[in-house]
Amino acid sequence: MCGILAYYSKSYLNYKEISDSIQSLNSIKHRGPDGEGLVLINTNTGNHKIFKTKDTPSDIEIKDTLKSDYNLLIGHRRLKIIDLTSSGHQPMEFENNWISYNGEIYNYLEIKKELQIEGYKFKSSSDTEIVLKAYHCWGEKCLQKFNGMWSFVIWDNKLKSLFISNDRFGVKPLYIYKSSEKAIFTSEIKQFHFFNSILKTKNIENCNLYLDHGYQPLDQSTYFNEISRFQSGSSLVFNFSNNFQENPKSYYSIYNIKINNKWVFKDAITTLKNTLSNAITLRYRSDVELGISISGGIDSSILVQYGFDIHQLKFNKKLKSFSAVSPNMKGDESEFIHEVLNNYDLDSHFINPYESFNKSDFIKFLNQLEFPPTTTSFYAQWLVSRLMSQKGVKVNLVGQGADEVFGGYHSHYFMYFRTLILKGKIMSYFSEISAYSEIREVSKINLHKIVLSDVTTFLKYKTELKKLDNKLLNYWHKINDLTSFLKSDFSTYQLPFYLHSDDRNSMSHSIETRHPFLDYRIVELGYSLPNNFLLKNGWSKYILRKVLDDSLEKIKWRKDKKGYTVPDSEIIKKLLPESNNINFDFRKFCLRQLVK
Numbered sequence: 001m002c003g004i005l006a007y008y009s010k011s012y013l014n015y016k017e018i019s020d021s022i023q024s025l026n027s028i029k030h031r032g033p034d035g036e037g038l039v040l041i042n043t044n045t046g047n048h049k050i051f052k053t054k055d056t057p058s059d060i061e062i063k064d065t066l067k068s069d070y071n072l073l074i075g076h077r078r079l080k081i082i083d084l085t086s087s088g089h090q091p092m093e094f095e096n097n098w099i100s101y102n103g104e105i106y107n108y109l110e111i112k113k114e115l116q117i118e119g120y121k122f123k124s125s126s127d128t129e130i131v132l133k134a135y136h137c138w139g140e141k142c143l144q145k146f147n148g149m150w151s152f153v154i155w156d157n158k159l160k161s162l163f164i165s166n167d168r169f170g171v172k173p174l175y176i177y178k179s180s181e182k183a184i185f186t187s188e189i190k191q192f193h194f195f196n197s198i199l200k201t202k203n204i205e206n207c208n209l210y211l212d213h214g215y216q217p218l219d220q221s222t223y224f225n226e227i228s229r230f231q232s233g234s235s236l237v238f239n240f241s242n243n244f245q246e247n248p249k250s251y252y253s254i255y256n257i258k259i260n261n262k263w264v265f266k267d268a269i270t271t272l273k274n275t276l277s278n279a280i281t282l283r284y285r286s287d288v289e290l291g292i293s294i295s296g297g298i299d300s301s302i303l304v305q306y307g308f309d310i311h312q313l314k315f316n317k318k319l320k321s322f323s324a325v326s327p328n329m330k331g332d333e334s335e336f337i338h339e340v341l342n343n344y345d346l347d348s349h350f351i352n353p354y355e356s357f358n359k360s361d362f363i364k365f366l367n368q369l370e371f372p373p374t375t376t377s378f379y380a381q382w383l384v385s386r387l388m389s390q391k392g393v394k395v396n397l398v399g400q401g402a403d404e405v406f407g408g409y410h411s412h413y414f415m416y417f418r419t420l421i422l423k424g425k426i427m428s429y430f431s432e433i434s435a436y437s438e439i440r441e442v443s444k445i446n447l448h449k450i451v452l453s454d455v456t457t458f459l460k461y462k463t464e465l466k467k468l469d470n471k472l473l474n475y476w477h478k479i480n481d482l483t484s485f486l487k488s489d490f491s492t493y494q495l496p497f498y499l500h501s502d503d504r505n506s507m508s509h510s511i512e513t514r515h516p517f518l519d520y521r522i523v524e525l526g527y528s529l530p531n532n533f534l535l536k537n538g539w540s541k542y543i544l545r546k547v548l549d550d551s552l553e554k555i556k557w558r559k560d561k562k563g564y565t566v567p568d569s570e571i572i573k574k575l576l577p578e579s580n581n582i583n584f585d586f587r588k589f590c591l592r593q594l595v596k
Contacts (some may be wrong), residue, residue, distance in 0.1 A: 001512035002090070002421040003031030004174075005075035006153040006162065006185040007239065008196075013040065017195075022053055024194040025075045027189060028053075029176060030368075031102075031507045032077025039091045039098050043240050046096060046157045057086045061537040072162075072380050074153060081394060082108075084287050087124030092132055096137050097158035099132045102187055103150030103172045104512070106282035108158055111145055119229075135163065140235055147282065147519065151230065153185055162238040162469035168252045168520050169401075169490075170232030171499050177227050180246045185230075188504075189370045192227060200224045210366060211587050216497040223371070223595045232423035232491070246588055252520075254487050257527040265558055268292050268529055269546055272522070274548070279519035280306045284314055284399065290514075291320040291393035293384055294338025298544050299399025299408075303516060305548065307343050318347040322388050322396075324380040325350050329570065339554045351387050353380040354570060363593060368508040373588035376572060382505040395504055400498055401517040403491040404501035404524035406541045407482070407534040415485040416535045417451045419457065428532075433540030439559050482531050490523075 007013070007021050018040075019502065026034060036055035041048045045276040050072060055077075076090035091098045093182050105111065108127035111134055116122075120133050127148075134142035135154055139164070149171035154163040164185060166174050169183045177184040179193055179199070184193060192200065203225050206217045220229045230236075234248035280303065284290060292307060294300040304321070311319040321341070337402065353376065365382045366372070373379070388396055403409055407416070413436060433451070436443040458480065479485045489495060499515075506513040516522070526534075536542040539557075548556045572586060 001031070001079045001081055001104065001507065002102045002185040003028035003077040003507075004102050004151065005073070005187070005191060006100065006164075006183075006289055007075075007423070008016070008043070008162075008183045008238075009071050010181050012071050013073060014479075017197075020194050020196070021073050021075055023491075024186070024191040025077055026089070027190050027194060028077055030510055031070065031187060032079045033510050034080045035078040035086075035089055036076065037089055037091050038073060038075045041072040041098065041155055042070050043072050043160055047158065048096075048098070057089055072155065074098055074100050074155060079394075079507075079510055079512065080288070082285065082287055083126035083383060084122050085124070090128060091217035092128050094129070094132050095136060096130060097136060098155040098157075099128065099135075099152055100129055101128050101150065101152035102174075103148060103152070103167065104285075105131060105146045105148040105150065106285060107145075107147040109285070114145075136592065140237075140251070143235060147521075149515070149518075150188065155522065159237075159239070161240065162492040163232070163235065163253075164238060164248075164330045165231050166230045167236040168233045169499070169518055169523070170229070170496060171518060173500065173503055173517060174230035175222070176230055180244075183238070183244050189222060189224070189227060190367070192224075198226070198541070198576065200226055207591060207595060210372055210374075210591060211585075214587065215493075216371055216500075218492050223591075232496075254490060254523065254527060255526050259483060259530060260528045261530055263529055263533065265543075268525075268533055268543060272525060272543060273547055275519070275521050275525060276302065276305055276516065279516045279522055280397070281310055282519070283514045283516050284310050286395050288394035288588065289315060289320070289392060290395040290397060291322055291388050291391070292397045293381075293399075294323050294337055294340055295399075296323075296333040296555060297399065298401040298541055298548055298555060298558070299517065301552050302402075302544065303341050303397050303399055304340055304344055304346070304547055305552070308346075318345060320388075320391060320393055321346040322384050322391075322393075323348070323350050324353050324384050326352060326354050330352060336555050336558065339552060343549075343551045349387055349391060351380075351383045353383060356383055365505075365508075366590055366593045367435060369501065369504045370594060371497065371535045372587060372594055373501075378501050378505065381501060382508060385506045385509045385511050388506075389512055393511065395512045395514060397514050397516065398502060399517060400513075400515050401490075401495060401523070402541065402544060404486060404495045405517065405523055406544050408533075408541045409489070409494075409541075411541060412486065412489075413535055414451065414454065415479070416482045416531060418455055418480070419464055419482045419531065421451070421455050432535070432538060437538075439538040441559075462574070482535070482573055483527065486534075505536060530589065 005025050036053050038051035039048055040051055074091045078090060091100045105127045108130040111130050112577050115133055115137060118137055122129055149167045151166050151172040151174035156163055173187055175186050175189055177198055203221060203223050206223050208222060209215050220231055231248045233252035234250050236246055236248045238246060290301055294325055308319060322339045325334045327334055362379060365379050433447055437447050502513045533543045545556050
């Protein structure tokens, strides 16, 4: 897990631009404290020069060239996870191609065998070398072979172009700035602030979306008009000759996954268990120690269930677990966390967000997060990552993504109610709403009123009898079935910011976060399942509950949906004394720290 920078200018790079680039890379040293590398390239001739900085490993050979006319800089900050030697140093070169890469390809050993059959030889045990040589062998088609998370920039010396890609689901960040004269690609938005020559203006629409509704940008835009997020599941061939007009090309989309109504429930459970086991096993490929975040929910408990034995075999030591707890306060999940600990012998560690919060830490967290949060629960994650780092853990397994694939939010059930009515499955609707009202202990009559009002508004919207000015309501009413709603939460509405938060909170403390539920095989399996495998008898994530071991019965049939909950209002009062002012606005406070 690392940080990258690619800086291209139509004119040759001057000393100031190179110096700014080094400062830009240094601003993300937390992403890669184990080394830094820079290579300068002439995009016309392919000539290059390795540029050494104070953080470049001493045994990296420096090759000079006769000319100094370079207009492309590729930089890298390294966090050592696989291959802890300098053989994994980046930017890495093969056949005059150069890569700066952030991520992990979990099936890199299987791909390595394929490449060896093709005649490729290897100097390192890193997955970076596999990515570089896979591109050399298969070109753009290499992306289809990768099971993992990545963002990378590859200089293709033969084509005299950059090949840029982001993983299927946008787990690893990649941002773009383009003008008529320059193009810059980075891992974090703060890197752009070191280039004074580029223009950055506030995106008012996205600021208002956050201030009014608490939501992040629903597309590739950011809080700056000139900076955008690279599209997930896409790649770009950047050839420098078209005024930067090339657009990313999609190589993967969850919207191509169709429901398979031939699934038998018991077969689906068996397939899911086998795929989960393999996904977690792959994500245990590491030369440093792994830990796990547990919240007492279904998703993290499944990761413990499957990872416990794998960890024992690989490391021959207890699996370290990390949790945020707030004893005797609203939202505390200690009871369920201890249910896991009572069944698995873990080396457990805890942080109390309420006791640990202070204002200077919170401001530091905001600057690392880069997008303003709506709740202090994201800061609790930041604290958990810090605790992990203090305990020597470099890789964190988390359950992110399961809710958006298997139906974990309350809104998913309300969309399911709408789906059943619109499809004419009235008996199923009455059965599900009765079960849901009983489990949630809410009035069935009130539930009916809410659902019927929603369906009425939806039908008026579809028949154009009613127009909605609210952007979020428009979003909600464009969708008429559960599966499409889950996919929208996955790609647009929920998951992108959670992944952003996972990345920033972990990398702030030089920790890599891995997401077994985002193995593309699990995502494809989940979206192929009929709706009633996901939501059934009033229960969300029904099939995942059936996968969870019976020894965790209290978690298996939890009625509440939480996940990293904290005593938000109490923390804000303690953290920010000005919040006692009746006019205090938490969102405005956060936004002011980041967008100036």
